[in-house]
Amino acid sequence: MMGAVAYRSRFSTLIFSILLSASFLAAQAAKPATPKPATPKKPAAPASGASVAAARGKTLFQRDCSFCHGRDAMGGETGPDLTRSHLVTRDVGGDKIRAVVQNGRTDKGMPAFPKLQAAQLADIIAFLREQTKNAESKPGARRGVDVADLQTGNVEAGRAYFNGPGNCSSCHSPTGDLAGVATRYIGLELEKRMLYPENAKSKLTVTTSSGQTFTGTLAYKDEFHVGMTDADGWYKSWPVSEVQFKIDSPADAHVEQFPKYTDDDIHNLMAYLQTLK
Numbered sequence: 001m002m003g004a005v006a007y008r009s010r011f012s013t014l015i016f017s018i019l020l021s022a023s024f025l026a027a028q029a030a031k032p033a034t035p036k037p038a039t040p041k042k043p044a045a046p047a048s049g050a051s052v053a054a055a056r057g058k059t060l061f062q063r064d065c066s067f068c069h070g071r072d073a074m075g076g077e078t079g080p081d082l083t084r085s086h087l088v089t090r091d092v093g094g095d096k097i098r099a100v101v102q103n104g105r106t107d108k109g110m111p112a113f114p115k116l117q118a119a120q121l122a123d124i125i126a127f128l129r130e131q132t133k134n135a136e137s138k139p140g141a142r143r144g145v146d147v148a149d150l151q152t153g154n155v156e157a158g159r160a161y162f163n164g165p166g167n168c169s170s171c172h173s174p175t176g177d178l179a180g181v182a183t184r185y186i187g188l189e190l191e192k193r194m195l196y197p198e199n200a201k202s203k204l205t206v207t208t209s210s211g212q213t214f215t216g217t218l219a220y221k222d223e224f225h226v227g228m229t230d231a232d233g234w235y236k237s238w239p240v241s242e243v244q245f246k247i248d249s250p251a252d253a254h255v256e257q258f259p260k261y262t263d264d265d266i267h268n269l270m271a272y273l274q275t276l277k
Contacts, residue, residue, distance in 0.1 A: 057127030060120055064113060073131045078109065080189075082128055083135035094125040147187040150270050158272025161265055166257065168269075171250060174276050182277045191270055196254050203248040204228040206238060218247055 062071050068079030075081035082088050091097050098121050104112030116124075162168040172178050185193055192198075202218040206228065216228035219235060226245050227237030238245075 051130070053123045053126035054130040055127075057120075057123035057125065060116075060124050061127050064116075065124075068110070073128055074135065083132045088128050088132060094122070097121075097125050097128065150187055150191055150267075151274060153264070153267030153269070153271030155268075155271045155275055157264070158268035158270070161269050162272055165260075166265070166269065167253075171253065178273070178276050180277060182274045190273060191266075194254075194269065194273060195258075195266075197251055200250045202250070205246045205248070206236075207244045208238070209242060218249075221247070 061069075061073060065073070065079075066076065068076050069082055070076040070079070073082040087096055087100065100110070101113050101116065101121060101124065103114075104110045106112075162172075162174075182190060204216055204218040204226065206214045206226065208214075214228065214230065214236060216230040216236070218226075219229045220227035220237065221240075224240060225237050226240050226243070227235060229235055
């Protein structure tokens with residue numbers, strides 16, 4: 001009997017200890033955690049004068065230039081990638097860039113921006129320099145076509161194609177209309193003109209009912225009339241029902257050549273054309 005009482009007493013003590021421990025743990029869990037001291041943040045490095053200027057230049061560039069050259073200066077629908085432009089990469093002092101921006105290149109479709117102030121031009125140049133530096137640090141991310149990419153063909157094979165199967169020499173001459181063509185057009189622009197000459201003027205030959213023949217540049221044509229500008233700059237037109245006429249479109253010959261080209265033909269012809277400086 002005494003043994004049973006002692007057992008019950010020990011059992012009660014054990015239960016009490018368990019409950020006490022549980023209450024202690026719950027109280028500890030309810031205590032708010034002691035906050036750790038915050039690690040002081042390092043102050044941000046102040047922006048350099050060049051980066052501040054580039055930021056201002058970015059705003060100006062995106063306002064005035066991005067419609068051609070893209071918002072990041074890496075090329076748009078009509079303008080080249082300026083981060084790979086020789087004008088930008090070789091112009092240490094910025095004078096050449098400044099002159100082009102102020103005066104434009106109307107022959108290549110670039111308008112002038114004479115109202116930009118000297119400080120604004122300096123900011124745009126700073127932006128171009130920063131973008132060029134970024135592009136050079138990521139060579140695999142370029143979007144444009146480098147001139148070196150188009151210099152893989154064989155010059156002599158290209159010359160033979162020009163004078164032979166390509167029939168290019170029937171319309172063009174390396175000492176005539178193509179003299180200096182590789183200086184006027186570089187890289188991809190030259191290849192685009194080789195494959196499809198934009199704005200190439202068509203020749204119009206008209207023979208009247210009396211047998212007179214007139215030759216000039218096609219200026220107008222619809223289902224009723226055809227017109228030309230002659231060598232002296234005079235405009236002439238005739239009803240199509242009263243004359244015979246022939247239109248010689250140089251672009252048509254280039255289009256007809258598309259299915260005949262092989263990859264080697266294009267590379268070799270480009271290699272040859274790039275020697276015509």
